[in-house]
Amino acid sequence: xxxxxxxxxxxxxxxxxxxxxxxxxxxxxxxxxxxxxxxxxxxxxxxxxxxxxxxxxxxxxxxxxxxxxxxxxxxxxxxxxxxxxxxxxxxxxxxxxxxxxxxxxxxxxxxxxxxxxx
Amino acid sequence: xxxxxxxxxxxxxxxxxxxxxxxxxxxxxxxxxxxxxxxxxxxxxxxxxxxxxxxxxxxxxxxxxxxxxxxxxxxxxxxxxxxxxxxxxxxxxxxxxxxxxxxxxxxxxxxx
Numbered sequence: 001x002x003x004x005x006x007x008x009x010x011x012x013x014x015x016x017x018x019x020x021x022x023x024x025x026x027x028x029x030x031x032x033x034x035x036x037x038x039x040x041x042x043x044x045x046x047x048x049x050x051x052x053x054x055x056x057x058x059x060x061x062x063x064x065x066x067x068x069x070x071x072x073x074x075x076x077x078x079x080x081x082x083x084x085x086x087x088x089x090x091x092x093x094x095x096x097x098x099x100x101x102x103x104x105x106x107x108x109x110x111x112x113x114x115x116x117x118x
Numbered sequence: 119x120x121x122x123x124x125x126x127x128x129x130x131x132x133x134x135x136x137x138x139x140x141x142x143x144x145x146x147x148x149x150x151x152x153x154x155x156x157x158x159x160x161x162x163x164x165x166x167x168x169x170x171x172x173x174x175x176x177x178x179x180x181x182x183x184x185x186x187x188x189x190x191x192x193x194x195x196x197x198x199x200x201x202x203x204x205x206x207x208x209x210x211x212x213x214x215x216x217x218x219x220x221x222x223x224x225x226x227x228x229x230x
Contacts, residue, residue: 004161031216043162043206043220056215091161097216106152107218109161 002026004110006092012116018080021113024073025094033093033107034067034077043091049075050097061086082117089114121145124207124221133230137194141207141221144188148219149212151183153192156204156223165205166192197228 005024013019025032033048047057052069060067064083069075079086089112096105124141131137139153150169154162166181168174174181180193190209194201207221 033217042222043218045217048217050216056217059217093161095216106150106164106167108164109154111159111161114159 004092004094004108006090006110006113008113009111010114010116012118013082014118015083016081017117018078019082019086019115019117021077021090021092021115023075023077023092023110025075025092026108027073029094029096029105029108030072031095031097032069032075033095034075035091035093035109037089037091037112046077046090084117087115087117119144120222122207122209122219122221125224126222128225128227130227130229131197133197133199133228135197135228137197137201137226137228139192139194139205139207139224139226141190141209142188143190143209143219145209145211145219146185146188147211148209150210151181151190152208152218153179153181154206154208155201156206158203162206162208197226199228199230202226202228 007022031050034046035043037043045059047067049069067077091109091112093107093109095107122143153166155165156162171183171185178195182191204223204225206223208218210218
């Protein structure tokens with residue numbers, strides 16, 4: 001079975017440019033999470049969706065960051081304008097969100113997008 | 119103080135050793151506990167997934183949760199060089215916010 005698929009794997013761009021990261025969750029999963037990983041702060045949640053609806057975006061750093069999930073099989077994370085401090089690895093994860101332990105499934109991660117803003 | 123504390127290591131052991139990795143946490147509402155393994159330049163890979171207290175075994179891996187002490191452990195028996203990676207503990211509450219709170223990760227090196 002295909003796991004979580006992220007693209008691009010690497011992105012290098014100049015400060016001020018728009019960056020769009022993409023994610024395809026595991027088929028059948030109804031929740032999707034965007035995380036950012038840095039050496040200083042570890043893995044931090046940015047935003048998550050349930051059934052394509054944003055539930056918690058309290059981790060989004062500022063208005064330069066936006067995320068969408070137009071359908072169950074696709075999500076984007078956009079940074080506009082990008083800044084050097086946005087350089088990090090961005091992970092997408094998906095899971096099945098159920099009512100109890102037996103219907104809940106843990107989060108499965110993609111291999112991330114390594115973003116460098118010059 | 120962080121909500122989840124994890125010793126960053128590195129932890130270096132000889133091949134065949136028993137490895138013990140640990141996390142402590144402060145939020146008593148955490149009910150789901152996970153261990154992820156992350157190789158360099160890869161995403162976290164789920165190893166163990168448990169609910170509430172108790173032990174769970176899967177092959178060479180055993181996860182323990184002690185909610186009274188707010189302490190979780192991952193044991194790796196007969197460690198192999200291929201186990202060399204960063205191990206992240208993660209946890210979340212039962213209802214409401216479904217996001218994971220991660221430890222900072224422990225880097226493990228198994229020497230052949």
